[in-house]
Structures are given as structure tokens and as C-alpha cells.
Amino acid sequence: MPESASKPGTPPPATLNSALGGRGAGGEPLAALRERARVAYDSLELPYWRRSGFWQTSFAELDLAALAPIAHEPDAAAAPAIIAGQRNAGVLVQRDASVVHVELDPELAARGVILCSLELAALEHRELFERYYLRRLTLDRHKLEAASAAYWSGGAFLYVPPGLEIAEPFQIVYEITAAGSAQYAHTLAIVDRSSQIRLREYDLASVEIAGAALHAGQFELYLEDGARCRLAHLTDWGEGAVSDVSTAVVEVGRDAYCHWLPALLGGRLIRHHDELVVAGAGGDMAFRGILFSQGQEHLDVFAVDLHETGPSGGDVHWRGAATGESRASFEGLIMINPGAQRSHTYLQFHSMMLSDAAKLDAIPSVLVSADDVSASHGGTVGELDELLIFYMQTRGLTRADAVRVIVEGFFEPLIVQLDDAPLEQQIRDRIGAKLAAAADDIERYALAR
């Protein structure tokens, strides 16, 4: 069932947890879960989400009959340029429908770390797989979610046993390489008690995708008691016609911590549901996000900060910019469940408009069912400051450079918090490239005001 937007008189959109009725979808054998998803897939329509009343995020135009999984042979040299030259704890690359490359630091493997395709994990690490798989994800809220749950192939599985502190990042890459590709992706990651890791997932097009392609992804990360993770998602499907409907959930256990930053930097049509659940007492999190839409792109994010128990901490801070004729929507929900006393959280969204034809909506809401808590939201809407541009020009910067400095400066407070120089530079470079592509549009907008 498509969710409805939160507007007066209608109920707020379902969190994963409420959709699950508090019970995970998993715990059954994979074949049974796939079969349930297949049945749901057959009966469900393509999803849409109604936005501010003037527009909607709709996948109804998607021609599923024209899309199919594309298989690839293993490829030893598959690490894409974006992570080349870095020291990594482990790398897993899925190209379209196939995992083509896995590497794991042998020392970590010897200490019990597992990094492999999810297909393999379902066979070889069955006990772990069945304990966690779909514990916090649904498989039948809409047709594309059901498709992903029924038909995923390849996939990524990461297990970090208790008590390990790993400085180098784990990198998981999903690449789409051609039009017509249907990529049903699934990442399952578990960080066991008191371990500490960095994890990044990249969702990328390796070339400009001229025709339609689809990424329907599921991501689940479980942080057991005292575990810590710095997690980043970088989604950039480029200028091509890639549609992306994905759900990601992070569960933060007792005294665990997660810093999570999804960066949505490109895609024709994207709907992401990102949910951070503080499930254990003393759990804390920082939920950051960046979105930047240009041209005809359409980005739609539903970000949830859910507190199931207290005391717990949360800090949600997203920033978005839009240019061209793009549409972007950020819907942020703080939810504090009954009994989650002494939870403290704050949600803020800041936007910057770079075109009068673009739309960028922020829809914050707060649902609190406990009395000894603090939860609020705030935000700003900004435009390019002409005086600031003039100021920089008098120092010798061109107008385009001044705009780039302003927009980078706008995102910089979030980027520096990544504390990860190569990733920070990737995001800055991508923002710079998007600004360069939109330079004419931005100038036209500025002169028209």
C-alpha cells in the first residue's frame, strides 16, 4: 500500500516498525520469504507517494517488462575508481545482478570477520542469516519492495564478531552498467558487541545509462550492544534514466552508536526510506544527510528517527539544494514510542534554492508517546545571497566560483563530520560537478531575481 503524505487530517506515514507490527518479517527460511514476496509482487501495483499536493513521486511509468537482471562473470579487477587506491578492510562489488568481486583483509578473516555475497551467506552462514535477515525490513509494502525481496541476487553480507576495532572502511558497491538492468540489491550487515567499524555503500552507474534501469535496494545494519559504526551511503546514478526505490534501516542496540550519512547526489527518480532505530537503552546516533537535485531529477526522502527505548539520543541534520527543474522532498519524522523515557532528539533540515523552476519541500513531523523526553525540529530555507557573491567577486573569484563556494559551504558542516578525507573529497567533487553542469541555470535564476 502506498503511504500517504503527512498532512492535516491524514495519519502520518508508517515507519517500518509500525508496518511490521513490532515483529520483523524475517525468521523464516529464505525460500519461504521469497515466496511470500513473490505473491505480494503479483498482487501489488507500482507505488506512488503523494507529496505536498502539487506533485507526487510515482513509479507508475516504470515498464517492468522492459527490465531484467543482467548477470556477470567474476572480475578480479572490479573495484571501481571511486574506491581505488585506498586501504580497505574489505570490498564487495555487485555489477547489475551479480557479485563480481569480494576481497577481505586476511587478518580480519582469521579473526572471524565475514564478508561475502548474501547468496553465499544464506547457504554457509545460515544461523546468522536467519537470525538477522529482514529482522527490521518489510517485504510487501509496495510492488518494488516485494520485487527486491523476491528476486534479489548477489547481495552483500558483513559480519563483524565482538570486540574488534577496525579503522579501515568496508566498501560495498552496487553498479548499474547498462540500460534495461533491473538490480535487486540487498545488504545485511551485523556489528557484534563492542566492535567498531566504518561502512560505506555506493550506488552508482558505471556509465551514463541511456535507457531505463532500476535499482530496488534493501539495506539493514544491526549494531549490537556497545557497537559503533560510521556509515555512509553515496547514491549517484548520474544523468541517465535510473529509477531507485530503496529502504535502509539501522538498528542501534544498547549503548551503541551510529553516525549515518546518506548522500543523494543524482538520479532520475529516487525514493529512499531511511530509518534509524534506537532500540537499546543508552543508544545514540547522528543522522546526517545530503541531497542535491538538478535538471529533471526527482529525489524523495523519508527519514525516520525512531526511539523504542530510553534513555537515548538522536540528532538528525539534513541539507538539500535543488536546481534546474528538479523536484526534491525531504520528509523527516521523529517518533518516540511509549516507554522511551529520557529520549532527546532534534531534527533539522536546511534547504537552498538555486532555480525558480525547482521545488524543494521539507515536511518535518514529531510523534511523541512518552512524557519525559525532548523532541523538536527546525530548519531554514535559503537562496543564493547576491551580496555574498559580489563580496567574493571583489576578491577575484568568478561568479561561478563564488556560487560553488557558497553551495559547498552550505554542505560543508555535514561533509567535515564524515571524518574521512577521500569520501569527503568525493562528495565535494560531485557537488562541484553538479554545480558546473547547472551553471547557466543558476546564473539565469540569479539575474531574473
Added chain:
Amino acid sequence: MATALEIRNLHVRTEDREILRGVDLVVRHGELHALMGPNGSGKSTLANTIMGHPAYEVTAGEILFDGENVVELEPHERAKLGLFLAFQYPVAIPGVSVANFLRMAINARREEPIKMKEFTERLTRAVELLDVDRSFTSRHLNDGFSGGEKKRAEVLQMAMLRPEIAVLDETDSGLDIDALRTVAEGVRKLHAEQGLGVLIITHYQRILDYVRPEFVHVMMDGRIVLEGGNEVVDRLEREGYDRIREEVAARA
């Protein structure tokens, strides 16, 4: 000395009214000028027009820099020729440190990026000149700065970018006496040691006690109405703007 900045019969308007009504002013390389005048006389309009602020339309006249008319040039092109404006109200650039901004601005004017060593040496000298802590340069430019810090940052940029001619728009406003002395001393040294040509725009004579200008111009109602040497400053202090206004009216 060679002419650097020459303003001829400059007429400027904004959307609703004409502000400058025929300004003539010459600042040669290495000269120190002051432009004084009451509020609303057009001083800041002149400063902004010299740098090419888009809100001000030049309806007649010329602004020449080393003989080239710059009226049609973009602000950054004027900066590259060697013009600089210290703002009355400097603007904050969130997310960009003073040092990073300076490096960007310096590199914008040159073919090859400045070497780290040279940049650091320049920065060290500028930081000493303006009597600021080195950590100042890692803060975001003007973001949360006090009034005094903003003005110091303006002169710091001037020291780093090494323009030919600098226009200082009410750089003295809102400064306590220590900050005023530091800023004035910085300007004086850049003038004396680097041959910087300066046009100090001010409402008060206070800053001129520290930076003794060689040439003083008084602006009223969009025109220069009185010119001379330092004695003009003393006269203004004694008599105020009203007396001069009466004289101008009597002449007309």
C-alpha cells in the same frame, strides 16, 4: 606618479533615484586619499560602483584603471586588474576558512597556484601586521566575527591580495580605539611599504588621525564639493558638514 584610478563625470543611479551626479576623482599609484561626507552623500555608492556592484547603474561617465575603462567589467575582472574594496559590512562565508578563502582568491588572480611555502610566509606577515592570532585564519570567514575581527579580516585580505588601489568603505565604523589603531596602522604600513594606493571613505575624522591622508575630498549630494590636503579634515572637525553645505549652496 602614474594615474591608477581615474573617475570622470560619473553618474550613477539605483532603481529609484540618481545618487552620484558627476563625480571626478583621481587616485594615483601610491597616494593616500580620504573621501569624507555626511550620511547619504553617495560615498558607499561610489565605492560599490568602482567595484561593479550590480545594483548600481552607471548612466554617464567613466571609471578608468590605468587608462582602461572598467565600467563594463565584472567585479572579479576589476579585482584582477588590482582594485580592492574593503566592505563596510563584510559578509560571512559559512563553511570556508579565512586561509582557504585567501588561497582561492590569490589563485584566482594567477596562472599557477601559489606555493604553500610562499602562501604561509605571506600569511604569517599579514597575521603579524593585523595583530591577530594565527588560529584566526582557520575560522570561517566573518562567521560569528566581532565587528573588529571583521574589519581586521578585510585588511588581512588586502595585505594578502596585494592590490594596486584599495577602497576602504567606512572601515572605521563600529571599531573600538584599539581595533581602529591596529587597522589604521595596517593600512598605513601597506601604503608605506608596498606602495598601495588608498581611498579611505569615512564619516569621521578619527581614522584620519592615524592615517594622515595626502588628499582629502568632501562629497555632498553625489558630488565632490571640496578638495584639499589634511587641513580640510581639521576644518571639518571644527565647523562640521553644515557650514560647508551652506557655502556650497551660496556658490550655486
